[in-house]
Amino acid sequence: MPPNDRALDSRLPSTLLRSLVVRPFLRCLSAAVLASFSVCASPSGAEPLVVCLGDSLTEGYGIDPAKSYPALLEKLLAERGWPDVEVVNAGISGSTSASGRARLQWQLRRKPDVLIIALGANDGLRGVELDASKKNLASIVELAQANEITVLLAGMKLPPNYGAEYTQQFERMYGELASEFDVTLLPFLLKDVAARPKLNLPDGIHPNAEGYAIVASTVADAVAPLLKPITAVGNS
Secondary structure (H helix, E strand, O other): OOOOHHHHHHHOOHHHHHHHHHHHHHHHHHHHHHHHHHHHOOOOOOOOEEEEEEOHHHHOOOOOHHHOHHHHHHHHHHHOOOOOOEEEEEEOOOOOHHHHHHHHHHHHHHOOOEEEEEOOHHHHHOOOOHHHHHHHHHHHHHHHHHOOOEEEEEOOOOOHHHOHHHHHHHHHHHHHHHHHHOOEEEOOOOOOOOOOHHHEOOOOOOEOHHHHHHHHHHHHHHHHHHHHHHHHHHHO
């Protein structure tokens, strides 16, 4: 009668047992562990993550969330060569720059590759001191850069009835921040949309679905160059 398995094992040298059983098992275990990390992590280049930190203009106030610019941006970037990109809509209606840093802190657990900062419009509409808004926005940029996140700073503009001096200083604030921290500036988030009734809701402030399609295209043009070096590093 053939020997049972235990008897067979006892007759094999320990070195042979390690080569036949232990080492293959360890290789399989190591592969499984690495695979689990690749699923749980979001490595740059494989599945780039873009976070849109903003207010009601980002959230998509008054429209279907699927028509907001972050949702449309994800589709546009997928069409442009990043099929696995994820764009997070971190917009909250009514928010100002004051809450931005804390909200970014929450998003850091996802390890974003690109952060779009689209805050400050409500600061301006409420007449917040520009020094305070600038300090708040700077703290958001600093936190992003400390975590090696590429930043796109989206500029805002105010209606002329807020006074020429305040509106001009408000607009310049974004350019000054971009220069100070060496980040990419999108001069105006609502380019080609603001003050065009057919592209906005009846309130004249928030884009409608047609307007958001233009905003998404504008943002995609600015984000795409930022994703290229990130994905190049991830694929190297």
